[in-house]
Amino acid sequence: MARTAREDLALKLAVVLGKAQAAVQAHAAAHAASHGLTLGEFAVLEALYHKGDLLLGELQRKILVSTGGITYLVDRLEGKGLVRRLDCPTDRRARYASLTREGSALIERIFPEHAEWLERALAGLTLAEQRTAIGLLRALGQHAEAGGREAAAEAS
Amino acid sequence: MARTAREDLALKLAVVLGKAQAAVQAHAAAHAASHGLTLGEFAVLEALYHKGDLLLGELQRKILVSTGGITYLVDRLEGKGLVRRLDCPTDRRARYASLTREGSALIERIFPEHAEWLERALAGLTLAEQRTAIGLLRALGQHAEAGGREAAAEAS
DNA sequence: GAAAAGTATCTCAGTAGTAAGAAAGCTGTA
């Protein structure tokens, strides 16, 4: 079967999408690492900082990690004294993750830096271009996520 | 320090970029997995299919993996009988990775499917939008990659 | 009010890598 122009375009888009994301992620990871955090740990702190205490399951869905992964991340942050677990009063299976005083102080201090790092990393586009890119990527992500389920089901 | 509109935009862009890439990658990984391959293994086969035999170092830079990682990937593909190592006649340190007959047959068969899967995954955008997105993501990736080095150096 | 089904978290073995450094070989300079 001959490769169509549509397919060529899709391949190229997939490649540049991957490269752009890898480059931006490397930036973000370098900033997190400079404070002794992985990107996953940073994401947990950030989510708790902006949303307040969250059930582990809510946190897990928010930062796109497996159920085993969220246990692992929260364990480590608990070990570092940045997060603690709190029992849920209405459901004894569930636990909240909550920032400790130190965790709160840390993320409050480094989040603005993180935003600046990202701003620098993304400054290859003008603000108008960034807005365009957000719109396109959002459409792309939504379609791919929805379609992914059908395709995965079809393949199995 | 107050969060500026520029920073908000950058944060939002970073988030949708990550989500879009994760959704597309999940698609691609599901397709590769349906043929018993990881995405890294698929990428090696694809690179060899389109470029011919490559030195391990060339392959490593092409698919954005560490030096240890390329050894690991080629080891596994060699174990599956899809790739073999060939000594380089002009540099005795170096080895080529080369598709075996089976590797060649496999990637020739599944690459067109892969292109179709990607085309479906990316069909949330029109062709014109895809072209716009490619331009924007390319600019983004190049800036971030270049800037990443300075920032990493600055942080260390 | 008991059984069945569903949900939330945790445990554990395995995976796909990374990073640092060793080993072997190449190359440019004196």
Added chain:
DNA sequence: TACAGCTTTCTTACTACTGAGATACTTTTC
């Protein structure tokens, strides 16, 4: 030619997860 310094690959130890199942609890259905 000798050798310092650079490349190229491989090895080893480690990391940040994933996925399957286990456990404990809750909700639904009869």
